[in-house]
Amino acid sequence: MITVYFLLWLLTLLLGFYSISLLVKYLRNRSVINKVPSPPGHWFWGNLDNIIGHDPEIIFDMLRGYAEKYWPIYRFNGIYITTINLLHPCDIEIVLSQMKHLSKSRIYTLLKTWLGEGLLTSTATLYCVARENKNLLLLLLLRLNAGKKWQTRRKILTPAFHFNILQQSLVVFNEETEKLIEEIEMNSDKSCIDVVPLITQMTLQSIGETAMGLGNIDNATQLKYRESVYKIGKLLITKIAKPWYRIPFVYYFTQMRKEELQTTDFLHDLAYQLIRSRENILLKEHDDINKKTSYSGRKIVRMLDILLMAKMEGSDIDLEGIREEVDTFLFEGHDTTSMAITFLLLMMANHPNIQETVSQEISDVLGTGVPTYENLLELKYTERVIKETLRLYPSVPFISRIASEDFKTFTGYLIPKGTILHMHIFDMHRDPRIYRDPLTFDPDRFLPENCQRHPFAYIPFSAGPRNCIGQKFAIMELKAVLCGILRKFSLQHVDKPSDISFLPDLVLRPRGGVKVKFVRK
Numbered sequence: 001m002i003t004v005y006f007l008l009w010l011l012t013l014l015l016g017f018y019s020i021s022l023l024v025k026y027l028r029n030r031s032v033i034n035k036v037p038s039p040p041g042h043w044f045w046g047n048l049d050n051i052i053g054h055d056p057e058i059i060f061d062m063l064r065g066y067a068e069k070y071w072p073i074y075r076f077n078g079i080y081i082t083t084i085n086l087l088h089p090c091d092i093e094i095v096l097s098q099m100k101h102l103s104k105s106r107i108y109t110l111l112k113t114w115l116g117e118g119l120l121t122s123t124a125t126l127y128c129v130a131r132e133n134k135n136l137l138l139l140l141l142l143r144l145n146a147g148k149k150w151q152t153r154r155k156i157l158t159p160a161f162h163f164n165i166l167q168q169s170l171v172v173f174n175e176e177t178e179k180l181i182e183e184i185e186m187n188s189d190k191s192c193i194d195v196v197p198l199i200t201q202m203t204l205q206s207i208g209e210t211a212m213g214l215g216n217i218d219n220a221t222q223l224k225y226r227e228s229v230y231k232i233g234k235l236l237i238t239k240i241a242k243p244w245y246r247i248p249f250v251y252y253f254t255q256m257r258k259e260e261l262q263t264t265d266f267l268h269d270l271a272y273q274l275i276r277s278r279e280n281i282l283l284k285e286h287d288d289i290n291k292k293t294s295y296s297g298r299k300i301v302r303m304l305d306i307l308l309m310a311k312m313e314g315s316d317i318d319l320e321g322i323r324e325e326v327d328t329f330l331f332e333g334h335d336t337t338s339m340a341i342t343f344l345l346l347m348m349a350n351h352p353n354i355q356e357t358v359s360q361e362i363s364d365v366l367g368t369g370v371p372t373y374e375n376l377l378e379l380k381y382t383e384r385v386i387k388e389t390l391r392l393y394p395s396v397p398f399i400s401r402i403a404s405e406d407f408k409t410f411t412g413y414l415i416p417k418g419t420i421l422h423m424h425i426f427d428m429h430r431d432p433r434i435y436r437d438p439l440t441f442d443p444d445r446f447l448p449e450n451c452q453r454h455p456f457a458y459i460p461f462s463a464g465p466r467n468c469i470g471q472k473f474a475i476m477e478l479k480a481v482l483c484g485i486l487r488k489f490s491l492q493h494v495d496k497p498s499d500i501s502f503l504p505d506l507v508l509r510p511r512g513g514v515k516v517k518f519v520r521k
């Protein structure tokens, strides 16, 4: 009996010590982090009243205001969560360039019901830190841990973006651009067209075919898919603006949870359907991946084939893992490029002289032929136009990480381990200290002689080890679409950049679409 009492006493003592050490750590972190300037807030809920219940657009504008007022760094306080917002390229470099701070923050956790441990959302830090420090014991322990998923998956998927595969993808981009042009032609008698639905359909079809060999997803499914992604985005923003939805007990009983489950069920079912169809094709062909053919009869290797082969060969990925990547790539591979093309067309329509120069370059390089990979590399001015569009309209306006150890910012603040770090690409790209007349659309900012900026001052595809895996794919798709459209049409502005307001969402989305007039050449 005495032994039981003694053990209980010991346990209580240990728990007491543990709790005190946690409290001391919390207070120490709090006092350190409180040195970072912050907008004035309530003693209990901090700055939360600035977001709770507000319209997403108001939150978007409020964040722009903070970026201007508190540059280069500010703290945003919640009840128990504090985020540090970074706006200076040197600070952003410290976070992005190292293997240490690879793990995504809680914001991405809100996407996990849908994307699971796919590349975009997976945790990574512990495993990478252990590798970097050659900590064999930790590496051994982590063999069973999800922390290494990112590393394994990135390694499996990197060959899917090899130059040979990109060349094959271009064939699909050209075909899908042709279909897009037909759609525009069918609508060209209208005084203007909202380009968002047409472009989104095109980019979804392109990623479906290039990455999964499924160019013929029927229109109704495509529409439902797009609506579902949009719904998930709205749910995410609602959870950010109304944090009580993040309390599992409260959320469990809400209509929103039901909606989320129904939506993710649809998305998961679709992904499994795509995987099964592709697996059947692979099995039927009894062939190696280099001999797979596309729906239009060409030899082509796909991201999904690579994942299925990796599973067959016993790599560390199962069916659920493949589903997570299919969901991730379908989403990341279409929504980001769709918004980039949308804003590119907006810029072309509003800058006729620049449009003319791009058209001239396209005609000089391509003549009357179908764009080839080599042609697209030659389009240097067009590339600068795309870069400038992504400066003003980065499809991913901010990214977020967790500090995996204490570090000091370039601006002199100590950031404790575990802090959530938001990096605001949108604001940095419009910072007048970095870009003179930042709101002026000027592709020549990207002439080699004008690029003496900090390397992390321009990061539409993020940077460092966890940058965008689809960067080259995206640039090629943007060029292919622009070539197709500008060879057939002159674009005239209907919406002006100043008419556009943004919806904070999974990507930078224009509220109410973007209207452009297409005039047959």
Ligand code: HEM
Residues within 6 Å of the ligand: 119, 120, 121, 154, 207, 328, 329, 332, 333, 334, 336, 337, 340, 390, 394, 395, 396, 399, 400, 459, 460, 461, 462, 465, 466, 467, 468, 469, 470, 471, 473, 474
């Ligand atoms: C203009 C188009 C695109 C832009 C601006 C863009 C931007 C980005 C950014 C900023 C990130 C970092 C996200 C973060 O750290 O939270 C990212 C990650 C990622 N992107 Fe893209 N992206 C584009 C197109 C694509 C395409 C076409 C694909 C696939 C075909 C793709 C697949 C991914 C994946 C899988 C990740 C996660 C990488 C990882 O964590 O290892 N992206 N992208």
